[in-house]
Amino acid sequence: FEWQTIKEYEDIRFEFLEGIAKITINRPEVRNAFRPQTVNEMSEAMDYCREDPDVYVVVLTGEGDKAFCSGGDQNVKGIGGYVGKDGVPRLNVLDLQKKIRSLPKPVVAMVNGFAIGGGHVLHVVCDLTIASENAIFGQTGPKVGSFDAGFGSSYLARHVGQKKAREIWFLCQQYSAKEAEDMGMVNKVVPLDQLEETTVEWCRIMMQRSPMALRMIKMGLNAELDGQAGIQELAGNATLLYYFTEEAQEGKNAFLEKRAPDFKKFPKFP
Numbered sequence: 001f002e003w004q005t006i007k008e009y010e011d012i013r014f015e016f017l018e019g020i021a022k023i024t025i026n027r028p029e030v031r032n033a034f035r036p037q038t039v040n041e042m043s044e045a046m047d048y049c050r051e052d053p054d055v056y057v058v059v060l061t062g063e064g065d066k067a068f069c070s071g072g073d074q075n076v077k078g079i080g081g082y083v084g085k086d087g088v089p090r091l092n093v094l095d096l097q098k099k100i101r102s103l104p105k106p107v108v109a110m111v112n113g114f115a116i117g118g119g120h121v122l123h124v125v126c127d128l129t130i131a132s133e134n135a136i137f138g139q140t141g142p143k144v145g146s147f148d149a150g151f152g153s154s155y156l157a158r159h160v161g162q163k164k165a166r167e168i169w170f171l172c173q174q175y176s177a178k179e180a181e182d183m184g185m186v187n188k189v190v191p192l193d194q195l196e197e198t199t200v201e202w203c204r205i206m207m208q209r210s211p212m213a214l215r216m217i218k219m220g221l222n223a224e225l226d227g228q229a230g231i232q233e234l235a236g237n238a239t240l241l242y243y244f245t246e247e248a249q250e251g252k253n254a255f256l257e258k259r260a261p262d263f264k265k266f267p268k269f270p
């Protein structure tokens with residue numbers, strides 16, 4: 001595939017192909033672990049994907065054939081979080097998780113190797129996961145002095161069930177792609193040399209579907225789990241659709257024309 005660079009970054013590659021934006025964590029020397037800068041760059045790329053009408057689907061992956069992402073970069077873990085160039089400890093990956101979840105377009109994790117720790121959580125929060133046969137999944141938090149009791153646990157439990165989620169976190173063992181698929185946290189497993197081809201094929205299929213329908217389904221599935229924040233997002237999308245109606249336009253026009261609105265003429269569906 002001939003991916004075109006959207007923007008040059010230090011820690012990630014950000015590329016485009018036929019409506020698909022691909023974000024590749026590009027730190028293979030640390031198994032694609034993220035530092036605050038990596039997360040900031042991914043966040044900016046996600047914002048671009050949200051705003052650009054030419055982007056239909058986002059793919060998240062890691063450079064090389066060894067790792068998708070190995071979580072937070074332990075070399076820069078300070079007290080209170082991961083320390084960036086500004087010297088401030090942060091856990092800014094939590095904001096990125098929320099961005100992936102609320103992006104009104106499908107996000108696909110293309111897992112090409114280890115998805116471990118915070119890297120495992122990143123695939124969990126993506127809408128779909130396609131993995132290569134060599135991919136390995138797992139949590140390490142309780143082994144290395146960390147944990148993610150947010151999406152990394154509760155949303156994971158929605159995929160694999162409470163017992164398995166507790167096993168994954170309490171034992172910190174590694175699981176093959178096949179085991180991850182059997183548990184329900186991976187959609188499809190393919191040989192490594194077919195990973196990108198399959199991912200692009202799935203993206204092309206989704207791009208033939210109605211973007212608004214996919215958007216509403218994503219928001220509805222989120223809303224069931226996300227409480228008031230989830231309802232707020234689903235409601236925002238309902239408002240967006242309402243603005244398309246003549247009924248909504250009548251309200252605004254009446255205000256601007258300094259007259260009483262006439263809502264009686266609009267149909268009331270059963």
Ligand code: 2NE
Nearest residue numbers: 030031033070071072073074114117118140141144146147
């Ligand atoms: C990923 C894994 C299983 C790979 O193992 P292997 O045997 O294939 O590679 P190796 O030799 O362990 O790693 C290769 C190089 O990458 C570095 C290693 O230190 C090593 O460096 P050199 O010895 O070649 O210099 N590396 C790998 N992962 C790194 C990391 N996360 N940070 C810094 N350097 C890393 C194996 O490497 C592994 O288990 N890695 C650690 C996974 C881990 O514990 N991640 C942090 C979990 S906590 C977290 O991510 C988190 C959270 O819990 C809550 C909020 C936010 C983040």
